[in-house]
Amino acid sequence: MVITDKDTPSAIRHAMIDWYDDHRRMLPWRSNPYDKPNPYHVWMSEVMLQQTTVGAVKSYFEKFITLWPTVFDLAAATQDDVMREWAGLGYYSRARNLHKCAQVLVKEHNGVFPRDKKSLLSLPGIGEYTASAILSIAFDVPTTVIDGNVDRVVSRLYAIRTPLPKSKPLIREYADTLFIGQNTDRPSCFAQSMMDLGATICIPKTPRCTLCPIQKFCHAYETGNASQFPFKEKKKILPEKHAFVFLNVDNGRIEMERRADKGMLGGMMGFPTSEWVSVDDDLPNIKYDKAVSVRHVFTHFALTLYPIMQTTQSECIIDLKDVDNIGLPTLFKKVWKLMKHKIDVIE
Numbered sequence: 001m002v003i004t005d006k007d008t009p010s011a012i013r014h015a016m017i018d019w020y021d022d023h024r025r026m027l028p029w030r031s032n033p034y035d036k037p038n039p040y041h042v043w044m045s046e047v048m049l050q051q052t053t054v055g056a057v058k059s060y061f062e063k064f065i066t067l068w069p070t071v072f073d074l075a076a077a078t079q080d081d082v083m084r085e086w087a088g089l090g091y092y093s094r095a096r097n098l099h100k101c102a103q104v105l106v107k108e109h110n111g112v113f114p115r116d117k118k119s120l121l122s123l124p125g126i127g128e129y130t131a132s133a134i135l136s137i138a139f140d141v142p143t144t145v146i147d148g149n150v151d152r153v154v155s156r157l158y159a160i161r162t163p164l165p166k167s168k169p170l171i172r173e174y175a176d177t178l179f180i181g182q183n184t185d186r187p188s189c190f191a192q193s194m195m196d197l198g199a200t201i202c203i204p205k206t207p208r209c210t211l212c213p214i215q216k217f218c219h220a221y222e223t224g225n226a227s228q229f230p231f232k233e234k235k236k237i238l239p240e241k242h243a244f245v246f247l248n249v250d251n252g253r254i255e256m257e258r259r260a261d262k263g264m265l266g267g268m269m270g271f272p273t274s275e276w277v278s279v280d281d282d283l284p285n286i287k288y289d290k291a292v293s294v295r296h297v298f299t300h301f302a303l304t305l306y307p308i309m310q311t312t313q314s315e316c317i318i319d320l321k322d323v324d325n326i327g328l329p330t331l332f333k334k335v336w337k338l339m340k341h342k343i344d345v346i347e
Contacts, residue, residue, distance in 0.1 A: 009177045009178045009181045009183075010181075010183040011217070012157075012178060012214050012217050013178060013183060013184070013185075013190055014183075015213045015214050015217075016190060016193040016194065016197065016213060016214060017185075017186055017189050017190055017193060018213065019193060019197070019213035020033070020189050020190075020192065020193035020196060021033055021189070023196070023200075024189075024192065024193070024196055025054075025196050025199070025200065027045075027054065027058070028058055028061055028062050028065075029041040029042065029044065029045035029061055030045075030192070033186075033189050037137055037138045037188060038138075039113040039134060039138040039139070040070060040071050040113070041061075041065070042133065042134055042137045042138040043101075043113065043126075043130070043134055043138070044061060044064060044065070044098070045057065045061055046129075046130050046133045046134065046137075047094055047097070047098050047125060047130065048060055048061055048064075048089065048094070050091065050094060050129075050130070051090070051091050051299070052089060052090065052091070054199065056089065057089075060085075060086070060089050063085060064085065067081075067085065070111070071102050071105050071106060071111050072106055072111050074098070074099065074102040075099075075102040075103045075105070075106040075107075075111075077099065079096065079099050079267065082095055082096075082098065082099045083095050083096070083267050083268060083327060084326065084327030085327065086098075086327075087268065087327035087328055087329055088328075088329065088330050088333065090329070090330065092265055092266055092267060092268050092329065093125075093266055094125060095267075096125075096261065096266065096267055097124040097125025098125060100124040100125070101123045101124040101125050101126065104123055104124060105123065113134060113138065115135070115139050115141070117131050117132070117135060117143075120134055120135070129145070129146070129147065132144060132145045132146075133145050133147075133191070136179075136187050136188055136191040137188045137191055137192060138188070139188075140186070140187050140188045141187060142179060142180045142184035142187045143179065143180065143187065143191075144172065144175050144176050144178075144179040144180055145179065145191040145194075145195075146168075146171065146172060146175055147195060147198075148198070149194065149195045149196075149197070149198025149199050149202070150171075150175065150194045150195060150198060151164065151168070151171055151198075151230060152198050152202055152204065152229075152230055153194055153197055153198045153202045154171045154174050154175050154178075155167065155171060155220070155229045155230030155231075156202060156207070156218055156219075156220035156221070156226050156229045156230070157174070157214065157217060157218050157219065157220070158174050158219055159219035159220045159222070159223060159229060160174075160229070160230065160231075161229075161231055162231065163230070163231040163232050163233045164230050164231065164232045164233065165233070166233070167230065167231070178190075178194075179191065197212070197213070197214075204227075205227060206227060207226045207227055209221050209226055238297065238300070238301055238302050239278065239300070239301040239302070240278070240279040240301065240302050240303075240304070241276045241277060241278055241279065241301050241302070241303045241304070242276070242277065242279050242283060242303065242304045242305070242306070243273045243274045243275060243276045243277065243283070243303065243304075243305055243306070244273060244274040244283060244284065244286060244288065244305070244306050244307075244308050245271050245272070245273045245294075245305040245306070245307050245308070245332075245335050246271060246272045246273065246274075246307075246308050246310070247271055247307055247308065247309045247310075247335075247339055247343075248272070248310055248311070248312040249309065249310070249311055249312075249320075249343055250311055250312060250313050250317065252319065252320055253317040253318060253319055253320060254271075254317065254318055254320055254323060254343075255271070255272060255312065255316060255317055255318075256269050256270065256271060256272075256316055256317075256318045256323075256326070257269070257270065257271075257272050257316050258270075258316075264276075264298065265329045265331065268327070268328070268329045268332075269326050269327060269328060269332075270328065270329065270331070270332040271332055271335060271336075273305065276303055279304075283306070286308060288306045288307075288308060289306070290306070292306065292307060292338070293305060293306050293307075294307070294331070294334045294335050294338055296330065296331045296334060303331070305331070305335060307335060307338065307339050309339065309342060309343075320340075320343060323336055323340070324336075
């Protein structure tokens, strides 16, 4: 890798931090540039933002901070309460690990976040990215922090033509010169400036290059077609699965179950289902209407559920009026929205 005068990391950092001071996003978990960040807020927001958009996270973050203002409050909450309030945000193992991590922090660290990566990585739910983000943003430690936005900014800045994800090692090599190279003043603000640039200016399809504070350093801009970067490998077609979902009603109540902690939608409440199998495999021999279904896309596959409504008796019964408030994950919210108006027909 060759860094030319044009690519001077210190000049890029200076331009980015100047831009951030004037154009940073106002986010509920973010401190002002010269104020000390709250590590609890940084950690919680970073966990919530994994695989999720800022727009979706804002209301959840504000709700969690209102309910549990400190890590001690979160640690004292029940897992059921945390999972219920997380419902709809997806990737539910994050919620379980958020709660476990709070308890470990209180029990083993007196509620104080460690300031070294090894200790952070030992905590539940904290991986390489989240540990780096906490060190950089919360504690102002020069640390390379690479999310999807930073991947895109660095790929364009250096016109990296190797497609993602194969280009990640090269992206990190370039990013290291920016994040932990020379003149690493204000690491917290620089990391957030790179994220903000990718989210607001260096956007995926139509980058706003005329507004970019580092346009003069950008090799992709020189090509005249910055939007083609980063190159990506073609997406694989998602496998399709299907299953029955059972709405078992009895005298104003409906059967629900808590899903096992391990597996999809782990620890969440939901309606019973048959096994989720490939669409190439037959469902159990039950009469159903193929035209009435709910399709939901997960990260690695898509699932279609066919509702089966019937009267039955069961141990885990919830009042129909409580279903909307129980904290269903999005998949089962879709089922309930589709089918709840039909409940009166079979009661």
